[in-house]
Amino acid sequence: MRNLDVTTLRSFVAVAELGGVTRAAGVLNLTQSAVSMQLKRLEELLGVPLMDRSNRAIGLTAAGEQLLSYARRIVDLNDEVMARLTDQVFEGEIVLGVPHDIVYPAVPQVLQRFATQFPRMKVNLVTSFTRELKAQFRRGECDVILTTEAGLDIGGETLTTKPLKWIGAPGGSAWKQRPLRLAFGRFCIFRAGAIAALGEAGVDWEMAVETESDRTIEATVSADLAIHTMIEGTEPRHLEQIDHGGQLPDLTVQQINMYASDKGRKEVMRHLTDMLRQAFKMM
Structure with missing residues (x-):
């Protein structure tokens, strides 16, 4: 045999x-x-x-x-x-902080795999902006955080580097309008760079939606009333990258970084960070 x-x-x-x-x-x-x-x-x-x-x-x-x-x-x-x-020694809770716009598609897969391997460990998923997540991590309120940044702070690890893309409704035409209508969160880290790129390209724009709700942005964009920017490969199924043929400026690249603190649970934290590392390398 x-x-x-x-x-x-x-x-x-x-x-x-x-x-x-x-x-x-x-x-x-x-x-x-x-x-x-x-x-x-x-x-x-x-x-x-x-x-x-x-x-x-x-x-x-x-x-x-x-x-x-x-x-x-x-x-x-x-x-x-x-x-x-x-798994008797692996009991407790891990707080994982992730920006809303990079939860999909990688994080749900990681949570499912982790729950299978460590059924007595609870992962509390927190979504917020990168700035707030880093503040929570410094205060010890999160055990692991993912961030979207142009650089990397001491103690962090870059999981992958991806370009920003213009995102719109499938088959939409909002990107052709002038002034270009934008939908951004008030604290979105991509906002300033997108506006600067439009200014350098001489593209007139107006802020159609300014909100703290990611759902409001997605609803507006999916209705073809404005466009947005997201990291390549993280756009939800009801939105798509805009094939603008050079009529919109190229955007910068962003790093997806990870910061982790084991707090005495080195083995179980190592498994979670390994899963996150592998999932984002596959994006």
Whole structure:
């Protein structure tokens, strides 16, 4: 009887999801050679090639794609069993602060995985602006925060760097109007840069909506009454990036940063931060 090794399957899943051995090795805290050896061992065990190495970017073969869904389930089931039977010391609450506009799509996936592995740990999700989240973190009110910033403070870690994009209603025409109608929060960190870019490009604009409610902004933009800016890949399904063909100025890039304080719960916090790190690298 041949048995699959969970550690090897975990490496296979990481390589498939992150798109390469180097990034997977960083997340798994292994050397590249160790991950490559595990992949080779898995292919030898199954007797089929799992990775398509014909291009510079590693892809999956048909057999690899078939194995991936099984491997995810096996790894998740293994983690759930271990958590259920050995999680007695992992009880309590972690407060996670995230800006509203980067909650999707990564954070719900992380919360689901974390709850499976640590069912007795409660994650209290707090959404606010970057400035307020950093203030709460300094006061010890949040254990982990994510931020959107142009730079990085001491003690932080940049998870990914993404460009800002103009966002509008699907198939909308609000971006063609002049003066250009904008919808922004009063404390939105992207607001000043967007206005400066419009000024440099000579695009007339007016503030159609100025609010503290992200839902109000989304409703206005989805009604094609104004446009907004968001980090690439974080726009909700009812909004889309505007294909303006150069009629709107390019925007700056933003860093998604993470700041964490273990407060004596190093192991469980390490798991949560690893999950966040992996999820945002996949964006």
